[in-house]
Amino acid sequence: MNAKTSTVWWAFLLPILAVLIWSMNIAVTRYVADFITPVSISFYRWLVAFIVLTPFIAKKTLQNRHLIRQHFWQFAILSAFGMVLYQGLAYSAAHHTTATNMGIINAFIPVFTIFVSMLILREIPNRFAVIGSILSFMGLVYVMAQGDFASLLGLGGHSGDFVMILAVFFYAFYGVFLKKWQLQVPLLMSLYIQIGFALLYHLPFILWYGLQGIDSQNIASVLYAGLFPSLIAPFVWMLAVQYLGPNRTSIFMNLMPVFTAIIAFFWLKEAWTIYHSIGGVIILLGIVLAQKKVNKVQAVKVVN
Numbered sequence: 332m333n334a335k336t337s338t339v340w341w342a343f344l345l346p347i348l349a350v351l352i353w354s355m356n357i358a359v360t361r362y363v364a365d366f367i368t369p370v371s372i373s374f375y376r377w378l379v380a381f382i383v384l385t386p387f388i389a390k391k392t393l394q395n396r397h398l399i400r401q402h403f404w405q406f407a408i409l410s411a412f413g414m415v416l417y418q419g420l421a422y423s424a425a426h427h428t429t430a431t432n433m434g435i436i437n438a439f440i441p442v443f444t445i446f447v448s449m450l451i452l453r454e455i456p457n458r459f460a461v462i463g464s465i466l467s468f469m470g471l472v473y474v475m476a477q478g479d480f481a482s483l484l485g486l487g488g489h490s491g492d493f494v495m496i497l498a499v500f501f502y503a504f505y506g507v508f509l510k511k512w513q514l515q516v517p518l519l520m521s522l523y524i525q526i527g528f529a530l531l532y533h534l535p536f537i538l539w540y541g542l543q544g545i546d547s548q549n550i551a552s553v554l555y556a557g558l559f560p561s562l563i564a565p566f567v568w569m570l571a572v573q574y575l576g577p578n579r580t581s582i583f584m585n586l587m588p589v590f591t592a593i594i595a596f597f598w599l600k601e602a603w604t605i606y607h608s609i610g611g612v613i614i615l616l617g618i619v620l621a622q623k624k625v626n627k628v629q630a631v632k633v634v635n
Contacts (some may be wrong), residue, residue, distance in 0.1 A: 349468050350590060354557075356556060359555055360372075360425045361599060363432075367552070368541075370419070372556065373418055374533040374537060375545065381523070382575065384562065388523045397445070398520070403514065403537045405508070409521075412501050413505035414526065414532075416498065417498050420494050420495070433591065437499055444503040445455075452511060463617040466613060466616060467613075472491070526561075592611075
């Protein structure tokens with residue numbers, strides 16, 4: 332009995348650790364924006380992850396290459412939405428907004444997932460999802476406008492926020508596609524194949540924009556992005572889902588804006604304003620309400 336209780340207790344630390352890693356990555360994304368181009372860090376991130384996984388999973392992937400042929404287009408689409416569009420746009424957004432705002436906007440993944448599920452899976456959201464989504468959206472607009480809604484008319488000052496919203500919207504598609512297809516492929520193998528596609532997708536952008544070199548100012552950020560949020564956090568998150576279940580685990584994603592804001596405050600010296608407090612509370616209340624009695628729609632968090 333004691334062993335079981337201990338296992339449950341430690342299991343609750345698993346999603347907290349995963350969310351902390353992903354929150355740190357948002358701050359890293361903002362920090363490194365001054366030292367490396369979005370295309371370069373995005374490519375290096377997946378290259379590091381691919382190199383680390385290769386000794387452990389490459390042979391097994393080759394032995395099961397029929398799975399790649401069988402699910403070729405699914406892997407290609409998942410990689411495009413989850414690793415290229417989401418993360419690439421996030422790196423671009425970091426040049427024009429704060430890590431605090433990025434963390435708050437990232438919390439919208441569960442809400443966006445509900446409505447993407449409505450489009451793709453034909454799952455009609457209940458009244459809690461609709462009311463909660465509207466409430467969260469109002470909170471987001473309040474944070475972006477800092478209480479002055481007229482300022483939103485000047486889109487240039489909020490371009491980073493809008494790009495981040497688009498990134499999160501694409502990630503919602505990623506989660507819904509995972510749910511729709513439910514590929515019978517080992518998760519690490521699926522991740523490895525998707526990373527391979529991501530590297531291929533980067534080649535045209537590298538040819539067009541060029542590839543910036545790694546130096547002393549950006550190497551730590553590149554290694555962190557390639558190891559912790561790309562490999563360690565997803566693995567820890569999978570363990571959490573195994574022990575706690577997807578519903579209980581997904582609630583911990585609501586901690587991301589809080590963790591990101593704390594990290595950004597102490598590391599990046601970003602200010603936490605009254606607008607973030609009011610808007611953040613409204614957003615989180617909306618997210619909690621939106622997930623009430625909506626057990627069938629859960630965002631699948633694999634990469635961030």
